[in-house]
């Protein structure tokens with residue numbers, strides 16, 4: 001529809017205006033390694049249990065990386081595949097099912113395809129059946145050179161569902177290190193998958209009263225993944241890749257633990273509805289830049305749809321004419337008025353947090369003042385309700401009706417017609 005075309009082109013204009021920013025192209029030509037961490041939430045980053053840090057390696061990374069302290073997942077029923085789609089293609093997942101399964105043949109402006117056009121080698125790694133979430137087909141259409149699935153790995157370390165992340169990173173890095181440069185390599189971890197059971201030998205934390213609970217097992221799994229990440233970073237340094245690679249790591253979605261008492265035990269305090277919502281929706285997110293650029297905590301609100309625009313901005317690849325929703329997060333000045341719209345209709349600008357009611361994104365929802373930790377004044381959310389509804393509607397139309405393909409064909413016809421006038 002022309003309405004959807006105009007709407008998404010305005011998103012492009014917004015990003016285009018930011019290309020005057022000094023960080024646009026500041027890391028041109030860098031390799032990109034991106035890691036999507038299974039169920040890796042934000043609430044345990046930086047925390048300790050029994051005197052032991054849960055994520056010591058990520059805590060160290062915070063000192064030299066941009067860490068986003070208010071970063072939201074935007075997934076729905078497509079879970080891991082939705083996180084992948086949101087992060088790589090910068091469109092909203094659909095409410096029901098998975099874009100990877102239902103709309104794999106549709107046209108999207110995903111990072112792998114854009115970097116392929118720029119002569120990047122592009123590879124994706126995940127140690128599970130290649131057909132799961134329809135990845136074989138979707139990755140082919142996303143124009144990765146190669147998808148390394150379970151059958152490409154030697155199962156020399158079984159932790160959780162399949163290959164443990166330590167071996168997964170080791171074997172993936174054997175491929176990555178030999179790749180043509182520049183490259184984009186995307187790794188999707190698996191060990192910290194629900195229900196988080198690992199062999200006792202891999203449980204290195206003393207989780208005290210959480211021992212024998214799913215939360216205790218989750219923290220053990222996260223601690224293992226953190227150790228694997230530490231090994232990955234060391235290996236990248238050994239291979240001489242750390243200083244010429246943009247390294248991104250983010251969590252895909254929540255951990256599906258429904259017992260809030262377990263969160264309260266771990267965090268040592270009662271949790272309000274807003275606390276719970278934020279715990280469930282925030283995932284970890286780090287970007288390490290060559291030379292430790294932009295290191296520190298970035299408290300601007302951000303979400304998975306912003307990842308691809310952020311990386312392309314740093315690489316100096318324009319997204320002004322690309323069909324994406326997100327905006328770059330690492331700019332000299334954070335984008336004013338930035339909102340993150342979650343797939344369930346919740347949204348936040350960092351000041352307010354809106355939760356939809358059963359009847360959708362309406363005034364019947366709840367508008368929380370984040371600083372006050374109190375809900376009440378709907379006026380503070382009213383202005384953005386329509387924007388949130390529009391974003392989700394427009395994205396659905398574009399994704400489900402394959403409109404990006406139409407927009408591009410229309411653009412090609414207009415270009416030909418324009419050319420004829422000269």
Ligand code: GP9
Pocket residue numbers: 078079080081126128129132190193
């Ligand atoms: C398996 C893994 C599943 O390939 O990606 O993740 P899920 O979507 O169940 O979290």
